[in-house]
Amino acid sequence: xxxxxxxxxxxxxxxxxxxxxxxxxxxxxxxxxxxxxxxxxxxxxxxxxxxxxxxxxxxxxxxxxxxxxxxxxxxxxxxxxxxxxxxxxxxxxxxxxxxxxxxxxxxxxxxxxxxxxxxxxxxxxxxxxxxxxxxxxxxxxxxxxxxxxxxxxxxxxxxxxxxxxxxxxxxxxxxxxxxxxx
Numbered sequence: 327x328x329x330x331x332x333x334x335x336x337x338x339x340x341x342x343x344x345x346x347x348x349x350x351x352x353x354x355x356x357x358x359x360x361x362x363x364x365x366x367x368x369x370x371x372x373x374x375x376x377x378x379x380x381x382x383x384x385x386x387x388x389x390x391x392x393x394x395x396x397x398x399x400x401x402x403x404x405x406x407x408x409x410x411x412x413x414x415x416x417x418x419x420x421x422x423x424x425x426x427x428x429x430x431x432x433x434x435x436x437x438x439x440x441x442x443x444x445x446x447x448x449x450x451x452x453x454x455x456x457x458x459x460x461x462x463x464x465x466x467x468x469x470x471x472x473x474x475x476x477x478x479x480x481x482x483x484x485x486x487x488x489x490x491x492x493x494x495x496x497x498x499x500x501x502x503x504x505x506x507x508x
Contacts, residue, residue, distance in 0.1 A: 371429035412437030445479030470501025478503035
């Protein structure tokens, strides 16, 4: 049964529904990665990641990719998984943490983003952090570059603009596509 394949949790069911919506012709679907758990791993991070967050996410995303591939839809469906920031490279226990177990704080200098499907070359790891995982090792990519990569994968030319009510052009791209992914 498909619900079993995707996992019996909100995120799994949401990805299954997203696949069904895409199959029915919906052109853009957003799924929030909730799992009825918190990804805000300020404390007790390792237990929460191992027991509650990573297994259902791995299962559901794997099922989605397999399902899209089996249905011949993966090459036309762009999948992007990203958060708004990364996590500190340093693991520590926060003052006032209820569990008293270590976690990580918000960190804007580096983060991981997952791209798959339509317009993306699979099997690539692009970019690197320093030894501590705290800062880009060289030539960091920006959120604008990530957006430009999405636009490029969707087939928007780099010269595309939208026009406001006064017919003034506004460029869509504010970064450069990450060529290693395209």
